[in-house]
Amino acid sequence: MRHRLIIVTLAALVMLSAAPSFADEGMWLLGQIPDLEPALKVMGMQLSPKEIWDPATNTGLASATPWLGGCSSSFVSPDGLIITNHHCAFGAIQMNSTPEHDYITEGFLAANRVEELPYRAGRVTVLKGYEDITQAVTSTLKPGMEPEARARAIDLREKQLVAACEKDGLRCRVGEMFGGGAYYLLRQLEIRDVRLVYAPPRSIGEYGGEVDNWVWPRHTGDYSFLRAYVGPDGKPADYSTNNVPFKPDRWLTIAKEPMNDGDFAFILGYPGKTMRYRIAAAVADDTAFYYPERIKLLTQLSAILEEESKRGKAVEIKLASQLKGFYNSVKNNTGMLEGLTRSDLAGRKRAEEARLTSWIDADPARRARFGRVLPAMERAQAQKNATRQRDLLLSWMPIPRSSSLLAAASIIERWSYERTKPDLERKADYQARDERTLRQRLFNMQRNLDLPSERRVLAYLFDRAAKLPAGQRITALDDALAATGKTGDEAIGALLDKLYAGTKLADEKTRLAWFDMDYKALMAAGDTMLHFAAALRADKAAEEQVTQRYEGEMVTLAPRHIEALAAWKNVPLYPDANSTLRLTYGSVKGYSPRDGVYYKPFTTHHGVVEKETGQEPFASPQRLLAAERSGADGTYGSQQLGDVPACFLTDNDITGGNSGSPVMNGKGELVGLAFDGNYEAIDSDFQFNPALSRTIAVDIRYVLWCMDYVDKAHVLMREIGVEPQNK
């Protein structure tokens, strides 16, 4: 009951119009846009909030910006054509590449719609509407509930609401806002016939590669085109040659005018995760434990995969994507840790919390309402920290990010096990609605399976796990090692020998067949890896209980904490990112990364050639270099620059998941695609810094120039309403 109050208070706070000091910070919910209107207008927004999203009709610009699952995108033609980042379409490019048709290196351009290539793992999720279900969710909570019970009750109610929502081909999900202060039910159309239309060569789409990753100045043509297809009835359908292009309600038009320094820009996209309201104790854990440990782990695993890559070209290709992910994470996490350390965020939050506490303590009503919150959150954090070493290793044990037999075993075993329960009682992600996705994962992993390297990774993780302190042991592993009758490295070697000798999971057909098997039959198959996965599940359950308890605690505390912060600071608040659609606004703006240096907000076309070395990752296609030398800029140049803009900076507030997001001018026209953040503000997930936090976008004019002069994608240009120059 008290819970509802919080919501009301929060809702009221959210309704405050944006304070100038908060300008440009914030990943705002669609429902908050009306409150931002005055600020947006002053900055240059020409669209009304209803043009962006009208909850009465469930239409607006936001229906033109679908989610790609981990990435954002936009429709750019009435025929379901989608523009997103090259790195977001990379899976589609990779899946379709063969040694004979190396689309990764050469790029791909479908001459016509028939030639567009299927991307079976692709999903295009279009917003159809949302509703506030806070009341429905929180009404299941009873006073005096244990935290675990609270978490379970919320989980069950969410599943019920999702199940009720998912009809007529709709896919629904719950967005938890403000740490449990509000809940939204999102109705989405999930299109599953996605095709690759056009990707530039990797040397454009990934120009600068790992060297330039997170770096400004940037010169990456990080764009690609996909197309959404549906059944002849207009409803989502599996891939079929009978399918027809999806007809979106809305699509973006391409801006005719170039952007200039200071111009207003807004972004619609799906930021994945931020931690802006995290308490000092949690930040301290991130700084002292989580990031250092992750960096260590990732660095070790990278070293193993690098070594294994030397076994040959085939292995190198299999491990490339995973290694790339590891590098990206190491760079991200290292920057994050540097940022947290340099800015002493934990210390500053601790000081802020001390001031907040004084403010709370100064008033009996406040003390009554907020007094117990921070201490309780700190206790919850401490409790969670008690098993943090085990929990980190457990989360890596089935190497979820990689193709591996233990990951396959974990999925199959868990799926089979969960199916013994009623659907609503199953673990999230293991309900009937998840079957397709799980099956797809088991299918996809074949391509990159490499047993020698995954065995070495497991050996490393087992070795780390064997050294865990008492109270954080992984019982399944302890037992399995003991059963070998050996100790130390010999035990690990013997266990791995046994696991790999006794498993058939490397075989794709077996994996897919076993996925459908009932639990008893599955266990009777006697597969060593499956049995180990089953044993590990008990340890996982202990870890899940820790999480459930923590979440059950936090779900009442975090909203109250945010409420206190909002009341104390008297500013409007936006919820942390959670892969739901958000609007962020700002303007084109450079920054000073350090004393004496100013980073201009635009790079140029000429700068692409300036970086050229002829060596990866700075080896542009010859046809790009020739086109640049010819001086043919078409109408893509900007007068302010005297050159074609390549990439640009804005102070919009984005994070991972926003990749591929359309950057739009005040008219809502497409001016660029967000694809990265800058290294100096990599810790923006924790704290937005107006002086440093920047969005890096590829300019649509560079995209058009490449389409026109480098790849001659003229048919496609006409589809998006731009007349080619290079005829």
Place this chain on the structure above:
Amino acid sequence: MRHRLIIVTLAALVMLSAAPSFADEGMWLLGQIPDLEPALKVMGMQLSPKEIWDPATNTGLASATPWLGGCSSSFVSPDGLIITNHHCAFGAIQMNSTPEHDYITEGFLAANRVEELPYRAGRVTVLKGYEDITQAVTSTLKPGMEPEARARAIDLREKQLVAACEKDGLRCRVGEMFGGGAYYLLRQLEIRDVRLVYAPPRSIGEYGGEVDNWVWPRHTGDYSFLRAYVGPDGKPADYSTNNVPFKPDRWLTIAKEPMNDGDFAFILGYPGKTMRYRIAAAVADDTAFYYPERIKLLTQLSAILEEESKRGKAVEIKLASQLKGFYNSVKNNTGMLEGLTRSDLAGRKRAEEARLTSWIDADPARRARFGRVLPAMERAQAQKNATRQRDLLLSWMPIPRSSSLLAAASIIERWSYERTKPDLERKADYQARDERTLRQRLFNMQRNLDLPSERRVLAYLFDRAAKLPAGQRITALDDALAATGKTGDEAIGALLDKLYAGTKLADEKTRLAWFDMDYKALMAAGDTMLHFAAALRADKAAEEQVTQRYEGEMVTLAPRHIEALAAWKNVPLYPDANSTLRLTYGSVKGYSPRDGVYYKPFTTHHGVVEKETGQEPFASPQRLLAAERSGADGTYGSQQLGDVPACFLTDNDITGGNSGSPVMNGKGELVGLAFDGNYEAIDSDFQFNPALSRTIAVDIRYVLWCMDYVDKAHVLMREIGVEPQNK
């Protein structure tokens, strides 16, 4: 005869007023300043040419900017107080440092004049006048002379003129301009009692160290103070406690106003060497051979010294200065090579020469006058290249840059040998006037002698020399190796054993005693190293002959080539740098090092702390950090920056040798000290690039802030006319 004509033509060309396209480029002779007057006035110069130098009275601002031999400086008080770079005063600081008094680390501030520390190797050279001796020099040349004879004749005439000039304690030298197109005789006062007055801690004076060397943005407090002393009679004298401060004719006052972006600035200093008129063939040799070979050599020698440094702290200290020099050279030479390669200077010069040749060929008179010049220069270059591998190694064999027994042997043997000739016939640098300098070198080297490391360096050079191709052999080494009766590494080892076992040159007293011995007696001493040096002299003579022939050729060709260039381009010319006093003018200006980046022209005080890591080379003294934290900026802040400026950029045209040069505002007041160039334009020695070539200076306001708030050098501040704030 024809030679004289060239001079006249060149003189006429030099007299043209500065063309705007050449603005800011140029290291101009004092005699050229009147011709620059219009351009200087427009830019902001408030002094008349005569105030800078009046040839009628031999006085002016230029008498306030003495040469330190490899560095520049300025007088800043009527009592001979000199300000220069910390790295220019480093020898004085190092010589006076002991483990008990570590002035390198701690800095040094003399409480009063009695405490000022002697710097016996120091020389302060003050300009007293100059005259054009072109006629006197070139009149010795006869038509049809062989190149070697030409070179010898010029050498002899120069020595005669210098000998006639050196009286009343004056020190004279000849400055060859335009590759032999003009000659000037410089009359200078050489003061040899130089004392260290004040040096900040290395952590200020060398802040950023090797990491920031050649780099912008920069935060180095690269300043120190010396004082010139003379005998009670006002004439130069050896160090004595009876000496008195030198009273300069002129000294600089400290600017009261801060510099701002775009402000006019000029510099008086002694640039060492530029190669702006070098032909394509010579640049090609630099690019393909000279710099790559030097980088390889320096890198190998650095590796050897680094390894040897690990033998212990004492060895590390001995080798530190040489290693620092090697690192600086490697960075410089690498940047130079990158610049030459990236800009394809050789290719562009070749294209330019083709156009020049077309212009020459288009007119019979021009063909007659210039037609043979370029081909002849190319032949001379090719001839010189024939023994370039040998010549490079020979120049390193006595390791002139290091303390070494072979260097000592070479000096003693050569000195003794040259003394068997009349003074005017001796090799330059081995005349009676050079005795003091040579003796000082033999004395100075004791401090850093380290036999194991110099032996390893020699072993490396011997090994390289043993692999020289036929026609470029070093006979002395071949003979000495053959005499060991061994081959390969064994022969080198045996030779080194013999050389080091049979020499007494490691003993300072023996070195200095032998320096005075006559040649016969010296050879009779039977010192192995001396005998090897004597044998090497024959090889050196072959190399000297190559050089003499080349110079004899070039002395008639280079001026004609420059004349052709000047006539073709119709622009005024300045001679290449040659350690004579030059004026360069420009303004405070940032630059764009690459697409998307702008380097601001000022760094700040705050930026010093931003770079702070607590680890060398970014470990500021605690008292600096405390002063910065206190926010005490005195009156040293600049309104434009809102902070104390630390370093700044101008587009003045400088090079090595300009270190320590005063940077002055339009009134001729001191606003900073030049101390470095920027990496992006490190090849400025070959080509000035207005967009990139920059001077890096420490702002006098940072110097004053450090004096006032960090080191409390208040007495000194009052001497230079600035009232301290931090009282």
